[in-house]
Amino acid sequence: MNTNHYLISIVGPTAIGKTALSIKLAKHFKTEIISADSRQFFKEMQIGTAAPTPEELSEAPHHYIHHKSIEDVYNVGTFEKEALHTLETLFKTHNTAIMVGGSGLYIDAITRGLDNFPKVDTNIRIALNAQLDSEGLKSLQEQLEQLDPKSFKTIAIDNPHRVIRALEICLGTGQPYSSFLNKNKDSRTFKTITVGLKADREIIYDRINRRVDIMMEQGLLDEVKSLEDKQHLNALNTVGYKELFNYLKGEWTLDFAISEIKKNSRRFAKRQLTWFKRNENTLWFDYETPIRTIIQDIESKIEA
Structure with missing residues (x-):
């Protein structure tokens, strides 16, 4: 340095x-x-x-x-x-x-x-995007709040891209998105x-x-x-x-x-x-x- x-x-x-x-x-x-x-x-x-x-x-x-x-x-x-x-x-x-x-x-x-995040099945993102289209952002926000309350409080929760990114890590790894940070x-x-x-x-x-x-x-x-x-x-x-x-x-x-x-x-x-x-x-x-x-x-x- x-x-x-x-x-x-x-x-x-x-x-x-x-x-x-x-x-x-x-x-x-x-x-x-x-x-x-x-x-x-x-x-x-x-x-x-x-x-x-x-x-x-x-x-x-x-x-x-x-x-x-x-x-x-x-x-x-x-x-x-x-x-x-x-x-x-x-x-x-x-x-x-x-x-x-x-x-x-x-x-x-x-x-x-x-x-650095582990790779997850791309089908998870496809399914989450479909859920966004059919049920709206609120359903994804509620899911994230349940799976990873820490991320729910800190990420841009009104940004569908951010919410889906956090959720696909949660669902693809079985661990909170926030656990991979820092x-x-x-x-x-x-x-x-x-x-x-x-x-x-x-x-x-x-x-x-x-x-x-x-x-x-x-x-x-x-x-x-x-x-x-x-x-x-x-x-x-x-x-x-x-x-x-x-x-x-x-x-x-x-x-x-x-x-x-x-x-x-x-x-x-x-x-x-x-x-x-x-x-x-x-x-x-x-x-x-x-x-x-x-x-x-x-x-x-x-x-x-």
């Missing part, structure tokens, strides 16, 4: 201010930003993913923002390989790099490595300093609600309309899009769809915090902490 190389990973719930902090830190350390937000990879999804604005992107070099199409096959394993290669290149000319995002699995893939990880050639942003729950929820209102003002509904014929794609089965698809299908009123976006975003933030709080080494700061305080604490970690 080259102890002179540091990845500063910024985590926290949605709408807490991670993007703004990442840019300030990138400017201070004169370095570049790796995005680990799995929704911001896709160029067709700009407003609903709260991706950095063109102005923000111009303030510091960014990687993995809008570099893929929703029609591309892209997963966490591919991201891990590509982002580690980018970091390897960056560390040739920089001592630090910044990573920011709210996708816990993608962050862990870079900082700790992916978990074993036999690949070592990293850099050290990670994780910085977390936090706030009282009421503040987080208020910020989420206001962000959704702003997204609607910015034209989220038009963005979703432009993607209506692609709604079957996995990338679009996500908060902010799936609710408005229900509105466009005439199943929900617009007001109800917006309220569901807010509710599902708040639930997502709660799961994010559960995931990120597992890391006992995270430096947590209130979202209003002055940047100089955060920089001082980071630099003291680097110099230690």
